[in-house]
Amino acid sequence: MERTRIIQVLKSETHGHGVLIKGWVRTRRDSRDVIFLEVNDGSCLDNIQVIIGEEMMKRPDLAQVSTGASVAVRGTLVESPAKGQKYEIRAGEVEVYGLADPESYPLQKKKHSFEFLREISHLRPRTNTFGAVFRIRNAMAMAIHSFFQEKGFLYVHTPIITASDCEGAGEMFNVTMLDLEKMKITGGKADFAEDFFGKKTSLTVSGQLEGELLALSLGDIYTFGPTFRAENSNTSRHLSEFWMVEPEMAFAVLDDDIRLAEEFIKRIFSLCLEKCGDDMAFFDSRIQPGIIKNLESIIRQDFEVVTYTEAVGILEKSGSAFEFPVGWGLDLQSEHERYLTENHFERPVFVIDYPREIKAFYMKLNDDEKTVRAMDLLVPGVGEIIGGSEREDRYDVLLRRMKDSGLDPDEYWWYLDSRRYGSAPHAGFGLGFERAIQYVTGMQNIRDVIPFPRTPRNAAF
């Protein structure tokens, strides 16, 4: 008999037939003549109850089965008299694959703090919360792919190891094969010509520049891969290694970018609600009450568009006592972003046309020469969730902006080439995948939405 996943067993339309399930015991309860096991196999939030009759109660291996043990159960699917579950399995045969010593198994049936569970990231996917998080993570990843594939975007892979420092988006990790213990330093400089790639290399902070090259050949593309920040930020919103989604469209201007981002966010949220109903109900009841309603309202609302200049005016007139100063030319802080989306507009809002000084060199300069065609999407609860722009497609302006930003144009000859040969308007944006999962699940700490988080002083597992 083939194993059936518990999600399928629980969806059975009939009962009375034989089934074979395999999974991990969540709890065991013994009565005088029956053992009750709650078994979970990761396929869904729900366990299935297994009833083991008197005839097997004396088996020594079964005597040792406790929370965490893995078992195979062959038996008959029957209606359950117990409340809250439709079916249970009356066991015919039970095979014990692996025990879990109750003295040392860390996941006993009690509430563990997320801090504690982070220390055992290798076992936490066996809990309700983390099983649900990783099923949602899977559903979100697939929602992203299906959104772009349906629109005819090509999934591309941009390099992880890079010799360029895209946009100075953040501190970069060095990648080297130099013998760190026998470094040869000449005139205060390490000789990277001796290194594996013949030059200094780092881990990418963004695939955008390479993504632009591919968009300016293939039309519409998106990346979905890991990116890195070597910043010493020990917050609930920062990871040293995280996954990013970066679409890029040829022949598109800022308006197209805004339309794409709105449709994208609505669609991935819808798909999550649709595909992961049980898991979402769990987050709604146990992690962040009201989160489903919040997502539904985002899906329903028309997003607002406001210029940075208007946004600053709104904040200045708000009368709110902000911690950080507000003023034209200053970057918006999280508290300002949240005021705009939560208090003023009461819906998601795109802020566009930011001052050039606070945005990256590759964003297209407006005719006022003061602002660039940037867009940040702000959502209630967190502030910025997406950042993007129309790109500077004029060779001479781009060159000037690179020099102004202290970048060496010779290092970026290939990027400049894309504006020298067949340049075209194009635009794109970036979404931090883990932040989007935090938003959908209500999980407060970003370390709890990726299987094995990398943060300062932590690369365990």
Add this chain to the structure above:
Amino acid sequence: MERTRIIQVLKSETHGHGVLIKGWVRTRRDSRDVIFLEVNDGSCLDNIQVIIGEEMMKRPDLAQVSTGASVAVRGTLVESPAKGQKYEIRAGEVEVYGLADPESYPLQKKKHSFEFLREISHLRPRTNTFGAVFRIRNAMAMAIHSFFQEKGFLYVHTPIITASDCEGAGEMFNVTMLDLEKMKITGGKADFAEDFFGKKTSLTVSGQLEGELLALSLGDIYTFGPTFRAENSNTSRHLSEFWMVEPEMAFAVLDDDIRLAEEFIKRIFSLCLEKCGDDMAFFDSRIQPGIIKNLESIIRQDFEVVTYTEAVGILEKSGSAFEFPVGWGLDLQSEHERYLTENHFERPVFVIDYPREIKAFYMKLNDDEKTVRAMDLLVPGVGEIIGGSEREDRYDVLLRRMKDSGLDPDEYWWYLDSRRYGSAPHAGFGLGFERAIQYVTGMQNIRDVIPFPRTPRNAAF
């Protein structure tokens, strides 16, 4: 009017209506009173021909349009009198976005060598071959996702930066934030406690160990992410950075693994043929004649299964003059693999039960104590395309094998925990994504199936 992709325009069921296309000029030809442009937008292999009439011929910007320029054309879709194309566009309006100086634009209409095109990896996606490669790459990636998603596997992300050296699969790149130019060496050792993660870290060579942890919680999972090898291999089959697919199934033994791998390979090849007919026809006619027939025959055939011991016997009896020696205990070389699959079995073949000494520590030891439950899938034309195994799920045996392999069990406490608590039979395999693309397209050099290849002394773009 909205832009329509050329792939859609060419599929139109009607004509006579207005269309707006945007793309890059592949060729320009002028007659006395008409300009002919072949325009491609990356959405498909085919160009569309644009006819620009006399009234526009004198426009100075149009005079400069040449190969590589990007344009928007609004016009009427009409039947083409020319052979080999169904439609063409009679231009009403033409907008020129960007020119491409014919003196310097490197992609002129002539045959360029792949070596030359590698030097301009930022422009090569604008050629027929590379457009087709990257569309196939997208289709393969999606085929992989849909295969596993339909089977209920969860897509998971395992860490890129790691403090462990999985299976000693290869040389690893160091990841560091230590100041390479001011390294403090104490007693001949660098002080990694001072480094970003507080220990020595590297780029992953495989997500398998972490994948196992997730399978032993969630059931069936797969990874699809970048992996790295810091080996000085300058061959047409090696990249320093490549993408790998690694499924892992709980409650599965070697037979299940073999079944999964066979179904997987057949399905992703089928989906490629199905979704990318035009691009595959291009590879079949221009890159490797017969490749479609080869893939079709693989899809149709039952794969063979043979033990390593039997395979060695076959090779010894073959009478072939191999370059490398054949003998029990020696690893199979590519020439041996190809003999088995091409000459002896004339179909794909799984070789199983390899000697423990030539395989990784985590593979399950057979009762003979000499062999392990490994499987390599060999296919005609290249040899090994997939490698996998049932994993050692017995705590004591795994511990012994780790020690025998010189690994420090204390470093892998979390991996051992998965066998200490609720261990279960499980199995998985790995597919190098770029090698699979090479196989499907017939591209001879692996550097030509990834947008921006990383190889020794090369991290350009």
